[in-house]
Amino acid sequence: MNMAHNDRQMAALKTSEEKYRKMVEGANDAIFGIDPENATILYANQCAEEMCGYPRETLIGMKVWKLHPSDEEPQARRLFEEVVKSGKSYLREQHFVRRDGSRLTVDVSAVLISYGDKKLIQRICRDVTRRRLLEDELRRINENLERTVEERTAELKEKQTQLAQSEKMAALGSLVAGIAHEINTPLGALNSNNDMFIRLIGKLSDVLGEMKACGDLKANPELEKIFENIEKLNDINRTAAERIVKMVNSLRTFARLDKSEKDTVDIHEGIETTLTLVHHELKDRIEVVKNYGDIPKISCYPNQLNQVFMNLVVNACQAIDGKGTVTITTSEKDGNVIVEISDTGKGIPEEDLQKVFDPGFTTKGSGVGTGLGLSIVHQIVQEHQGEIEIDSKTGQGTTFRIILPVA
Numbered sequence: 315m316n317m318a319h320n321d322r323q324m325a326a327l328k329t330s331e332e333k334y335r336k337m338v339e340g341a342n343d344a345i346f347g348i349d350p351e352n353a354t355i356l357y358a359n360q361c362a363e364e365m366c367g368y369p370r371e372t373l374i375g376m377k378v379w380k381l382h383p384s385d386e387e388p389q390a391r392r393l394f395e396e397v398v399k400s401g402k403s404y405l406r407e408q409h410f411v412r413r414d415g416s417r418l419t420v421d422v423s424a425v426l427i428s429y430g431d432k433k434l435i436q437r438i439c440r441d442v443t444r445r446r447l448l449e450d451e452l453r454r455i456n457e458n459l460e461r462t463v464e465e466r467t468a469e470l471k472e473k474q475t476q477l478a479q480s481e482k483m484a485a486l487g488s489l490v491a492g493i494a495h496e497i498n499t500p501l502g503a504l505n506s507n508n509d510m511f512i513r514l515i516g517k518l519s520d521v522l523g524e525m526k527a528c529g530d531l532k533a534n535p536e537l538e539k540i541f542e543n544i545e546k547l548n549d550i551n552r553t554a555a556e557r558i559v560k561m562v563n564s565l566r567t568f569a570r571l572d573k574s575e576k577d578t579v580d581i582h583e584g585i586e587t588t589l590t591l592v593h594h595e596l597k598d599r600i601e602v603v604k605n606y607g608d609i610p611k612i613s614c615y616p617n618q619l620n621q622v623f624m625n626l627v628v629n630a631c632q633a634i635d636g637k638g639t640v641t642i643t644t645s646e647k648d649g650n651v652i653v654e655i656s657d658t659g660k661g662i663p664e665e666d667l668q669k670v671f672d673p674g675f676t677t678k679g680s681g682v683g684t685g686l687g688l689s690i691v692h693q694i695v696q697e698h699q700g701e702i703e704i705d706s707k708t709g710q711g712t713t714f715r716i717i718l719p720v721a
């Protein structure tokens with residue numbers, strides 16, 4: 315009875331062992347049976363042979379960690395020993411080195427199983443090399459795509475700012491040109507009338523002098539005082555009128571209607587025009603020192619460069635609390651014209667130096683600065699294939715250096 319029962323049990327065990335072997339042999343993953351005592355491979359299926367490139371005779375008897383690259387052997391060994399000790403399975407991505415030296419990425423799962431009264435470590439290994447390569451490739455493509463989108467967005471943003479700015483400048487240009495024209499006509503009348511007035515007063519004075527000489531008119535100190543005053547007032551009027559004429563001319567230069575035209579110009583003229591326009595900002599507060607060098611005319615968009623000088627000079631003035639100096643230096647070097655605008659203002663903190671050209675970056679508070687000034691400067695200088703540099707020391711001042719190619 316007992317014998318028959320044992321036989322039946324043995325037969326059942328054999329059949330299930332048979333089934334298990336068939337299943338292992340036909341599997342699409344590499345399967346290894348490993349002796350927990352000495353870590354040698356006891357069996358390997360066909361897929362294991364193909365995966366590692368070794369014939370089964372070589373695999374059997376091999377220490378299991380010899381399948382890994384030598385630098386990963388210690389880790390493979392540790393993992394194996396852990397499974398043996400704890401009986402807990404693991405799933406890990408590891409590497410195999412094939413017989414021909416090529417390297418595979420493999421998902422390895424290891425589990426301790428009981429085999430009759432024996433114990434066995436079973437390792438199932440899936441080759442994921444191709445998948446990993448594809449994933450890496452996909453990640454690279456994704457990163458490239460993200461970078462491209464970022465670059466395109468930045469370009470688009472810059473173009474938008476540029477467009478908004480050139481529209482703004484065009485609008486400002488025609489407004490300024492219109493105003494200059496409007497002022498010019500009555501100014502012409504005032505100027506010629508003033509000249510006439512001066513001449514008439516002169517004549518009147520001559521006539522009165524003759525009358526006095528003939529005794530028709532007694533010497534009248536009050537009348538003389540009136541004449542003196544009239545002359546003084548005339549002088550003041552003339553100076554004021556001259557100033558308005560200069561101002562109007564500056565406005566016209568600034569808003570030159572040929573603004574989209576390239577021209578070969580002396581940029582000292584542009585700087586001078588700008589200084590006239592920002593005169594109100596300078597007043598008695600700021601001394602302007604000009605170190606103009608002997609520079610050639612350069613091919614440029616004069617109006618845009620005026621915009622550059624304007625923004626830099628205004629920034630320089632605004633950086634100075636109370637009294638200070640703005641120095642404008644021009645020179646030529648290696649086929650470039652260099653314009654430096656230095657101030658004795660509060661300087662730019664190190665951490666802001668990278669940001670000052672960002673559109674919208676301002677430290678001047680809302681309503682005071684738009685933070686667009688320097689981003690426009692940057693764009694215009696770039697359009698002229700030029701460069702811009704900043705030297706700044708907090709508490710001492712700042713120098714903006716513009717380097718423009720002559721041709």
Ligand SMILES: Nc1ncnc2c1ncn2[C@@H]1O[C@H](COP(=O)(O)OP(=O)(O)OP(=O)(O)O)[C@@H](O)[C@H]1O
Pocket residue numbers: 625629630633657659660661662670671675676677678682683684685686687688689712
């Ligand atoms: N010469 C300078 N000295 C010190 N800081 C400066 C100077 N020029 C620019 N900056 C700093 O850079 C920031 C950006 O300047 P930007 O000309 O772009 O804008 P803004 O002057 O603030 O505004 P807006 O030009 O519209 O009036 C300023 O707010 C200021 O903090």
Ligand SMILES: [Mg+2]
Pocket residue numbers: 625628629683687688
């Ligand atoms: Mg500014």
